[in-house]
Amino acid sequence: MDFGIKTHTGMLALMTTLLCCLSGALGKDNCDSPLVSSLPQTSFNSSSQLSNTHSPGFAKLNRRDGAGGWSPLESDKYQWLEIDLGERTEVTAIATQGRYGSSDWVTSYLLMFSDTGRNWKQYRQEDSIWAFSGNTNADSVVQYKLQQSVIARFLRVLPLDWNSNGRLGMRLEVYGCPYKSDVASFDGSSSLLYRFSQNSSQTAKDVISMQFKTLHNSGIIMHGEGREGHSLTLELHKGKLLLHIKTGKARSMSLENQNLLTLGSLLDDQHWHSVVIERVNRHINFTVDKNTQQFEINGDLSHSDTNNELSFGGIPGHGKSRTFSKRNFHGCLENLLYNDVNVIDLAKLKHHVTASGDVTFACSEPTNVPVTFLGPESYLQLPGPLPKEILSVSLHFRTWNKAGLLMTTEMYQHAGSLWLYLSEGKVKLQISKSGRILADATAGSSLNDGQWHSVGLNARRGRISLTVDKEAGSAAHASSPFHVASGNNLLFWR
Secondary structure (H helix, E strand, C coil), rough: CCCCCCCCEEHHHHHHHCCCCCCCCCCCCCCECCCCCCCCCEEEEEECCCCCHHHHHHHECCCCCCCCCCCCCCCCCCEEEEEEEEEEEEEEEEEEEECCCCCCEEEEEEEEEEECCCEEEEEEEEECCCEEEECCCCCEEEEEEEEEEEEEEEEEEEEEEEECCCCEEEEEEEEEECCCCEEEECCCCCCEEEEEEEHCCCCCEEEEEEEECCCCCEEEEEEEEEEECCEEEEEECCEEEEEECCHHHHHHCHHHHEEEECCCCCCCCCCCEEEEEEEEEEEEEEECCCEEEEEECCCCCCCCCCCCCEEEEECCHHHHHCCCCCCCCEEEEEEEHHHHCHHHHHHHCCCEEEEEEEEEECCCCCCCCCCCCCCCCEEEEEEECCCCCCCEEEEEEECCCCCEEEEEECCCCCCCEEEEEECCCCCHHHHHHHHCEEEEEEEECCCCCCCCCEEEEECCCCEEEEEEEHHHHHHHECCCCEEEECCCCEEEEE
């Protein structure tokens, strides 16, 4: 992401009023308390354990309980150790040891985190997945302060390598502090309208900050308008975050009075993403997940013609707007701060904030979560249904790659192999046996656009149907010389 991008445009009143003042640092001092040592054994989980005395509940730093730490049944790269901190917590550091009095220790590992224990995100540093160096013996403590703190309830450690003369073994501690979270959930038709004092905007530095998460790729997160056609809108559009700034009369369409900034990609992943919009005099900084674009405002800033209200989760009467998508935001906002004021806290008190539609103050998790395949060796194997004369598979995918295998299975009674894959941005289905193609079909186009696409595969007797994005025009059909029936396993690949 490029930094320091400058765009010049006229700007007036609204920016001063809409952008808030945030005094003081948000960071915490002394956020380094041990978090694991006081947890009960039920807070620990693992892929496996060598025995009851090697269970994950014994994986506490400097403890000698049980066999002196956790060891899995097998020492391979498919093992993991998980900790439930009980609530969302800010984690700032991690420390590891080997298993006490043994030759078992981990020499490198990955760290993952989650709010739910189902939808995981890998810890990244310097824009890449970060592998931590571990231990060189069983008892020395190796501690790392995280370059970027993690907010999560669940942590999972994935060993990558271990002592070649021993087994995989580990004790650990993580450090941090409680995390304050005020959350509002929007259902795609609801919003919050905040009315504030005009004098609150008379500052040289103004900031709006929030976190959001969603599985929906488009929706208006924030909007405000001035009396002379000036507007500021923050919108999620096809997984990217757009900041629209418009000055002057609404009927004027010149580029001089409009500005559009774009940041982020694939932000509809049900993970938290941070947003900060900051004004320092005439300079604007727009930041999404540590990536920043900058621009400078021409002209004076005043606050004489603003409406003194700001909506979150959508635009009231948004059907009248032609500039932005017509969708309200469907997802969660967290720690929404305006002019050093917690807007969600005010909404709970019904003080200066009006809720429209169904706004709730909890963030529920979806039943289904996406699976990410990070490399060509990644795959997911599921047991197939009992052999039937009907095979039905549905899935959603998104990718930037033009080609890749989506799913494969061996047909019942060695009838052949079924392959569902992406080629030149199109979904293709092929059934083959002994190098001979028995049936094939192609559907869709330009599907490697980073957006979610649905695929439906249905086979009954010798008739096969392939549908992309539930569009009848994208359906393809093929015939098979034999009855298509499901096999023992379904393999999903990158």
